Amino acid sequence: MCKLWTKLTGVMVMASFVVSDIALAAGEKASPLVIVADTRRLTGWEAWFANLYNESHVYFTLLTVITIPVVGVILGLIADLVMSHIGIDLKSRELAEH
Amino acid sequence: MIKKLSLFTILTVLSSVFIFACGELGKVDQGRVIEFDKEKGTVTIVRDKKANSKNPDYSYLPPVIYEIPKDPKEMGQEPKTGKRMKLDTGNSQIVIFDMATQNFKTITYKLVEQKENIGKEDPLVYDRAADKPKNFPVIDREKKTITIYSKRQKVLTTLSLPTEYFTLPDNTWDSGDEVRIYYKEEGKARRFMNVSKTDIFKK
Numbered sequence: 001m002c003k004l005w006t007k008l009t010g011v012m013v014m015a016s017f018v019v020s021d022i023a024l025a026a027g028e029k030a031s032p033l034v035i036v037a038d039t040r041r042l043t044g045w046e047a048w049f050a051n052l053y054n055e056s057h058v059y060f061t062l063l064t065v066i067t068i069p070v071v072g073v074i075l076g077l078i079a080d081l082v083m084s085h086i087g088i089d090l091k092s093r094e095l096a097e098h
Numbered sequence: 099m100i101k102k103l104s105l106f107t108i109l110t111v112l113s114s115v116f117i118f119a120c121g122e123l124g125k126v127d128q129g130r131v132i133e134f135d136k137e138k139g140t141v142t143i144v145r146d147k148k149a150n151s152k153n154p155d156y157s158y159l160p161p162v163i164y165e166i167p168k169d170p171k172e173m174g175q176e177p178k179t180g181k182r183m184k185l186d187t188g189n190s191q192i193v194i195f196d197m198a199t200q201n202f203k204t205i206t207y208k209l210v211e212q213k214e215n216i217g218k219e220d221p222l223v224y225d226r227a228a229d230k231p232k233n234f235p236v237i238d239r240e241k242k243t244i245t246i247y248s249k250r251q252k253v254l255t256t257l258s259l260p261t262e263y264f265t266l267p268d269n270t271w272d273s274g275d276e277v278r279i280y281y282k283e284e285g286k287a288r289r290f291m292n293v294s295k296t297d298i299f300k301k
Binding site: 035040 | 123124125126127128149150151170171172173174278279280288289290291292296298
């Protein structure tokens with residue numbers, strides 16, 4: 001119980017430092033960092049993907065987060081297929097030790 | 099049950115993203131700012147004709163007017179205006195946008211001094227004590243000279259012009275900020291980026 005209270009007090013002290021840091025950082029109001037992807041010379045899917053970023057960061061993030069694992073699975077399956085064709089068997093193993 | 103639910107959620111999110119993404123997306127425009135009216139909420143740019151950010155060509159006429167985004171989160175730093183479109187050091191010519199004729203004007207100048215390969219943090223153009231860039235152009239109305247610094251060309255030029263040009267406003271000799279606009283409807287910016295004042299590598 002005593003340990004718990006010590007930890008809680010420590011967290012509160014650290015939090016107070018963080019709050020004061022935020023207050024110090026709140027100086028002159030800066031303009032937001034706005035980025036527009038340059039799609040003027042892009043065509044096809046590249047233009048579409050970059051324009052999706054310009055349209056909505058939320059949708060761009062969602063699509064990226066979903067696309068990466070899907071592409072990973074597809075590449076993994078292709079690698080599996082290639083390896084089984086060249087004779088590398090990853091589905092079973094024989095123990096060499098006796 | 100949980101597996102079915104998570105699969106259903108992923109499929110719902112994926113289909114909604116694709117439905118949204120298949121809709122009509124906007125276009126991007128880029129140019130140099132010649133006028134900015136904060137009260138009216140409009141910005142006038144001379145479009146980059148080549149669409150090549152490394153070697154721009156500000157020669158598209160007429161100038162294009164855009165309404166700036168109403169949402170302040172979609173608007174970057176306010177742009178600086180300027181009428182200098184090109185500094186041709188090889189032919190000793192300067193191209194400005196003339197507001198009276200709404201056209202470009204090419205002026206041949208007499209070179210006084212030129213220093214090349216001047217980076218943006220060179221002591222000649224950067225005040226280390228104040229930690230900010232020095233103000234350019236420097237206009238000397240007595241000597242009839244103008245000193246211009248071009249960050250892109252890395253050149254610091256002092257040139258001499260006929261007396262008649264010294265009645266023009268100071269920003270005639272300055273280059274306006276380069277801005278990039280995302281729009282869906284002609285003349286209405288949905289997102290506004292000040293390329294000249296945005297350093298994505300700065301913390």
